[in-house]
Amino acid sequence: MKRKIPIAVYFVIGQFIAFFFDGSISQTMSGILFKYPNAMVPYLTVLWLILAAFFGNGKKLHLYTWAAVIGFIFDMYYTGLLGVYVFIFPLVVYLCQLVYQSLPPNFMSGFLVYFLGITVLVSLGYMANVFIGETDSSVAQFLVNTLAPTLALNLVLLTIVYFPVEALYRTHRQ
Amino acid sequence: MQKFFSSRKLVIVVICLIVSFGLMSLSVAIRDKRNTPPLVQQFGNDIVGFADRIVATPMNGIHHGFVSTKNLLNTYQENQRLKSKVDQLTQTQVKDQVLSRENKQLKRQLNVGNTLTGYEKINAAVITRTPSSWASQVIINKGQASGIKKDMPVIAGPGLIGTVAEVNKTNSKVVLISNTAENSNRFAIQVLGDNSKVVNGIITSYDSAANRIIMGNITSNAKLSVGNRVTTSGLGGVIPKGIYVGTVSKVTQDDYGLAKKVYIKPAANLNDIEVVSVAIRD
Structure with a gap:
């Protein structure tokens, strides 16, 4: 019988692919995503983590460790500003898992939880950047030009990825 | 109160916050003062850069x-x-x-x-862009090994797009002029006004809603009109003279009515960058 590849391997490889896709999508579609004055930022890395929190076994996958590791690499490679996403990623995963467990497990609650997760993620990222003077945009500008478009983009991405990823975890649960 | 502080989670949160703020301040300090990031970070970035390719x-x-x-x-x-x-x-x-x-x-x-105008170019390809709405940064596939240093100007297509912010061995981060950070992009630039009078100044901010670079604090009386060309002035630092930045699109008074404020339309399209050249002054 063919040996099954453990889900943890899929999880880690998918994690890094999602991480690099974030940058590549931002680069190749920058004309659409960062069209003035709006900014839509893809967060596939977080999407992958949160979906793992929804369907997978967080303990077996070492979910929080991986969230911190990928957050650290994100800080180091993409922004060059350490200590931001290394804490935000695990926090968002924790919050999402907490809320999702108290809701009926279906697409609508996933959608809702992810909506909240991205809001927390982007808002905390904004606060960190304001703190160090990386941005001077006001809260109103942030809400309209960054948070709203980013939410829209990421919810569309969630809708596309949700069912295939659920199927992947379901086949590995048996 | 006793129960509040004995909570283990709260202690973790507070420690995380302290570490987070510490790391942030540290990396800002390093970015502002040192020419290269610490060796560990450089090494990590090089490895991730290779995988990213x-x-x-x-x-x-x-x-x-x-x-x-x-x-x-x-x-x-x-x-x-x-x-x-x-x-x-x-x-x-x-x-x-x-x-x-x-x-x-x-x-x-x-x-x-050699005068201020002489420079050589190193060509590089853009690997990826920072997925963030604050840091307008791209990562290019040349670094220290090719002779790139911090603060060198980067050109794409017709004109200036930004400066090198962080140099690793084999890749480096370029901060675009559309970045709104307080401490980036203070280029010395000059406008060739009417009657070929030159107005010197620096870029003071960026208007992200209209995609315009703002050159502030101009006290010169030389007349500037829409369409005047703007280039780097080569004064102060490693940026050579004569790199095309853009054209004047609006001239207004600043908030106090004392100095002029010039809005400049950047020449390069900042949202479609595939290949760049880094200018090295002779």
């Missing part, structure tokens, strides 16, 4: 294909337009050649060495 190269290839197709569809119109410009260009080029030779001879005669 596996994903980024096919993605950029696909994007390039789409752009090529789009260009193909516009070819006819563009060709018509360009044909009319070619004759003019040859003339300018020849004149340019003659002038630069004359310039060299005169410099030799006067015993003047």
